[in-house]
Amino acid sequence: MQIVIIGAGVIGLATAWRAAQGGAAVTLVDPAPASGASSVAAGMLTPVSELSYGEEPLLRLGLASRDRYRAFAAELAEATGLDTGYRDDGTLQVAFDADDLKLLDDLRAFQEGLGIPVEALTGRECRKAEPMLAPGVRGGLLAPEDGSVDPRRLAPALLAAAEGLGVRLVRRRAEGVLVERDTATGVRLDDGTEIRADRVLLAAGPWSGDLAGLPPGTVPPVRPVKGQVIRLRTPVPFLRRTTRGLVKGSSVYLVPRADGEIVIGATQEELGFDTRVTAGGLWELLRDARELLPGITELEFAEVTAGLRPGSPDNAPLMGPTALPGFYLGTGHFRNGILLAPVSADALAAMLLDRPVPAVAAPFSPARFPTEVQ
Numbered sequence: 001m002q003i004v005i006i007g008a009g010v011i012g013l014a015t016a017w018r019a020a021q022g023g024a025a026v027t028l029v030d031p032a033p034a035s036g037a038s039s040v041a042a043g044m045l046t047p048v049s050e051l052s053y054g055e056e057p058l059l060r061l062g063l064a065s066r067d068r069y070r071a072f073a074a075e076l077a078e079a080t081g082l083d084t085g086y087r088d089d090g091t092l093q094v095a096f097d098a099d100d101l102k103l104l105d106d107l108r109a110f111q112e113g114l115g116i117p118v119e120a121l122t123g124r125e126c127r128k129a130e131p132m133l134a135p136g137v138r139g140g141l142l143a144p145e146d147g148s149v150d151p152r153r154l155a156p157a158l159l160a161a162a163e164g165l166g167v168r169l170v171r172r173r174a175e176g177v178l179v180e181r182d183t184a185t186g187v188r189l190d191d192g193t194e195i196r197a198d199r200v201l202l203a204a205g206p207w208s209g210d211l212a213g214l215p216p217g218t219v220p221p222v223r224p225v226k227g228q229v230i231r232l233r234t235p236v237p238f239l240r241r242t243t244r245g246l247v248k249g250s251s252v253y254l255v256p257r258a259d260g261e262i263v264i265g266a267t268q269e270e271l272g273f274d275t276r277v278t279a280g281g282l283w284e285l286l287r288d289a290r291e292l293l294p295g296i297t298e299l300e301f302a303e304v305t306a307g308l309r310p311g312s313p314d315n316a317p318l319m320g321p322t323a324l325p326g327f328y329l330g331t332g333h334f335r336n337g338i339l340l341a342p343v344s345a346d347a348l349a350a351m352l353l354d355r356p357v358p359a360v361a362a363p364f365s366p367a368r369f370p371t372e373v374q
């Protein structure tokens with residue numbers, strides 16, 4: 001089986017690795033691997049803390065992926081010798097004022113109703129768990145099994161693992177999908193060369209809607225959703241685990257890494273393919289982060305970046321075959337692509353190789369958007 005994958009972000013990379021393990025000859029096409037959202041993302045693995053009303057199938061997919069992460073990271077380390085920065089030390093979600101606490105209480109009732117274990121903490125207990133928290137923090141929720149990974153370590157590890165199994169990386173832009181006799185037969189690159197394949201997977205993040213040659217109805221309904229993040233550095237431990245906060249109704253998170261990096265994120269902006277960093281975006285993040293953790297103003301500033309999440313109409317990924325035989329989608333992972341990489345790779349590789357697909361992936365078929373995709 002010859003497979004060509006357009007896009008080497010975490011989704012394309014992880015799927016290439018799994019498909020190669022399954023015996024396929026895989027070519028990855030990307031002019032700049034992992035240059036999209038996968039290089040900006042904070043790397044939270046927090047399906048429980050991110051639970052939203054009406055997104056229960058996405059929660060189940062997220063839990064299935066989170067539960068694969070320890071073995072996934074270990075397998076990558078074993079194959080490549082590279083550390084992904086994986087941590088499973090839980091996520092603390094805290095409330096700044098009484099209204100924020102009410103929102104957290106509602107979330108806890110929803111989580112518990114779905115049978116998910118979370119621990120309610122008083123303000124004092126939150127500060128015991130995270131001593132740098134502001135004295136005014138009202139209370140919080142601990143999701144003990146959520147965690148994080150460093151996407152900037154994960155992507156190179158995935159690429160090394162994939163290349164170690166013979167995956168070929170072509171550093172060019174895919175311009176279009178080749179279609180012959182109503183079947184996808186490969187990809188045309190920006191230098192005019194063609195790569196033939198039995199199956200084509202489109203995993204180009206928010207750019208997945210831009211490819212030429214797709215018949216009407218097979219263009220995925222994805223859009224870019226901008227997010228700005230700040231990276232700080234600390235020489236001494238500052239936070240023990242991922243800490244998310246509600247501050248007067250607005251959300252902020254801080255993700256610590258073992259090497260002293262702290263990622264603060266993230267804005268959510270519908271501005272098309274705009275990746276400018278703005279004063280207002282940074283101000284909002286720093287304002288809310290400082291309310292929760294006043295000591296952050298002492299930390300060294302390292303970097304600020306903006307990336308584009310691949311948003312979909314229902315905030316969930318599109319994974320699977322389309323109405324064009326041989327042409328598959330693996331995109332639309334929106335806020336959760338790092339979390340969802342292990343389960344998405346398992347599901348997409350199984351689909352591409354005609355093997356049994358994990359049942360938890362069934363609700364994410366592109367066919368659920370009949371007017372756009374089928």
Ligand code: FAD
Pocket residue numbers: 006007008009010011012029030031032033034035036037038039040041042043044045172173174175203204205206207208226227228229265266267306307308309310330331332333334335336337338339340
């Ligand atoms: P991308 O990572 O965007 O990769 C797409 C790739 O396709 C790129 O390498 C690009 O070069 C390539 N490409 C584009 N066009 C073409 C073409 N024509 N030909 C060939 N290649 C092409 N997720 C989490 O799970 N946890 C988080 O904490 C988290 N935080 C985030 C914070 C921010 C600020 C942002 C922006 C995102 C965050 N995400 C998080 C979401 C996550 O980053 C994305 O869901 C994930 O990176 C999507 O991966 P992808 O492989 O689909 O796309």
